[in-house]
Amino acid sequence: MKVFKFGGASLESVERIRQVAQIVQSFPDEKLLIVISAMAKTTNELEKVAQNFFLRKREIAAQLLFNIEQQHVNVAEALLGTKDHPLFIQLQQFFTEAEWTLGEKPLRTYDYYYDQLVGLGELLSTSIVSAFFNSIGIHNTWLDVRDIFRTDDNFRDANIDWPYTQRQVTEKVVPLFNSTNIVIAQGFIGSTDQNESVTLGREGSDYSAAVFANMLDAESQTIWKDVEGLKNADPKLFPNTVNIPEISYGEVIEMAYYGAQVIHPKTIKPLQNKQIPLLVKCFLDKNLPGTVIKETVDVKQLPPIIVLKKNQVLLNITSKDYSFITEDKISDIYEIFHGLKVKINLMQNGAINFSCCIDNNPEKIELLIKTLHEQFKIVYNEGLELLTVRYYQTGLLEELSDGHTILLEQRSPATIQRLWKR
Numbered sequence: 004m005k006v007f008k009f010g011g012a013s014l015e016s017v018e019r020i021r022q023v024a025q026i027v028q029s030f031p032d033e034k035l036l037i038v039i040s041a042m043a044k045t046t047n048e049l050e051k052v053a054q055n056f057f058l059r060k061r062e063i064a065a066q067l068l069f070n071i072e073q074q075h076v077n078v079a080e081a082l083l084g085t086k087d088h089p090l091f092i093q094l095q096q097f098f099t100e101a102e103w104t105l106g107e108k109p110l111r112t113y114d115y116y117y118d119q120l121v122g123l124g125e126l127l128s129t130s131i132v133s134a135f136f137n138s139i140g141i142h143n144t145w146l147d148v149r150d151i152f153r154t155d156d157n158f159r160d161a162n163i164d165w166p167y168t169q170r171q172v173t174e175k176v177v178p179l180f181n182s183t184n185i186v187i188a189q190g191f192i193g194s195t196d197q198n199e200s201v202t203l204g205r206e207g208s209d210y211s212a213a214v215f216a217n218m219l220d221a222e223s224q225t226i227w228k229d230v231e232g233l234k235n236a237d238p239k240l241f242p243n244t245v246n247i248p249e250i251s252y253g254e255v256i257e258m259a260y261y262g263a264q265v266i267h268p269k270t271i272k273p274l275q276n277k278q279i280p281l282l283v284k285c286f287l288d289k290n291l292p293g294t295v296i297k298e299t300v301d302v303k304q305l306p307p308i309i310v311l312k313k314n315q316v317l318l319n320i321t322s323k324d325y326s327f328i329t330e331d332k333i334s335d336i337y338e339i340f341h342g343l344k345v346k347i348n349l350m351q352n353g354a355i356n357f358s359c360c361i362d363n364n365p366e367k368i369e370l371l372i373k374t375l376h377e378q379f380k381i382v383y384n385e386g387l388e389l390l391t392v393r394y395y396q397t398g399l400l401e402e403l404s405d406g407h408t409i410l411l412e413q414r415s416p417a418t419i420q421r422l423w424k425r
């Protein structure tokens with residue numbers, strides 16, 4: 004059994020979906036559990052639907068939803084060559100359910116409504132791909148992953164109930180492979196014990212695939228991307244990147260921790276626990292070697308690994324009476340960050356101040372500053388970038404930093420981080 008994951012970029016257009024079909028066809032007789040994300044940009048569009056609904060701008064929300072419907076119906080029609088197919092009834096049902104949600108008064112939290120609306124993207128994309136595959140002879144079974152992945156009600160970042168979900172996988176998913184070679188399921192979503200839809204965090208489909216791989220004891224998980232494999236930096240941000248043929252789980256966890264937006268940070272643990280290799284392959288050319296992520300790889304083989312996080316904010320936190328920032332105060336500061344679920348990307352403390360760098364997330368930052376302000380004086384600086392280089396070399400570091408004003412720096416033998424203003 005292999006687990007495949009196709010992300011939004013691979014479903015960007017009718018042509019790309021046909022390319023995905025060709026990849027799947029090149030694995031005849033394999034048992035494949037295929038996890039699929041929403042078509043490119045759909046999740047962002049659905050977020051706008053949720054925001055407008057919550058702001059009680061129902062007409063705008065309904066119009067945005069209608070646009071998404073049109074776009075999906077067009078793709079489905081282009082792939083199937085007809086509108087006379089049960090798929091269109093299924094799509095209609097999904098949209099009717101979303102319209103019911105839009106008809107409600109938003110009495111519960113934003114995160115709850117977000118999850119009821121935003122997971123729609125994966126239900127649509129999987130239904131379309133499944134129907135298209137069946138129409139061209141790639142026989143498969145469509146699975147509603149909300150019947151399998153049981154989570155808590157931590158909406159927008161739900162946690163999987165592993166024992167319950169494992170039982171569901173064993174009792175409901177494994178038997179499907181007696182009558183089909185291919186099962187298609189949604190990434191990113193699950194459901195609570197009250198049958199409320201949840202999402203697992205943005206870009207969480209890699210993680211969904213890893214949960215399946217773990218629970219199915221898969222021989223490997225492959226994530227199909229628009230890049231030749233895992234590279235030493237994001238090729239959209241840096242020229243002259245190189246492909247990394249082999250890298251360890253630990254190193255990928257570090258990359259994700261520092262903000263590399265290529266593999267979801269939660270993906271590795273379920274795979275590492277069962278020593279399942281993670282392959283990163285290019286859907287544009289499946290013959291490229293890609294990257295193998297496994298337990299041990301000699302770090303001497305690795306090039307310098309570069310991660311750049313944009314849109315950072317530096318907070319300088321000082322006690323109001325200029326007293327020392329000692330352990331008790333640091334503990335208060337941590338509690339505030341933890342309570343508001345704000346991740347610190349870099350921190351440093353001096354005698355009377357504590358500096359830290361966080362993502363500029365407008366949803367959270369206002370409340371964070373307000374809460375910190377009750378005890379501390381806050382100065383903040385926006386529009387910054389955080390560079391992390393592992394296995395750094397001086398020449399490269401100076402080249403990358405050239406012309407930038409460095410506001411904070413931290414280094415260990417393996418890693419350097421620099422927060423700068425361009």
Ligand SMILES: Nc1ncnc2c1ncn2[C@@H]1O[C@H](COP(=O)(O)OP(=O)(O)O)[C@@H](O)[C@H]1O
Nearest residue numbers: 010011012013228230233234236237239264265
């Ligand atoms: N170190 C890296 N190696 C390769 N790609 C990277 C890296 N860091 C960031 N990326 C970006 O990840 C993108 C692919 O991931 P993503 O857009 O999330 O795909 P999908 O949504 O289809 O799964 C690439 O186009 C690339 O710009």
Ligand SMILES: N[C@@H](CC(=O)OP(=O)(O)O)C(=O)O
Nearest residue numbers: 010011040046205206207208
């Ligand atoms: N569609 C969701 C989940 C996901 O993982 O997408 P992708 O595989 O395209 O990053 C998102 O955009 O967050």
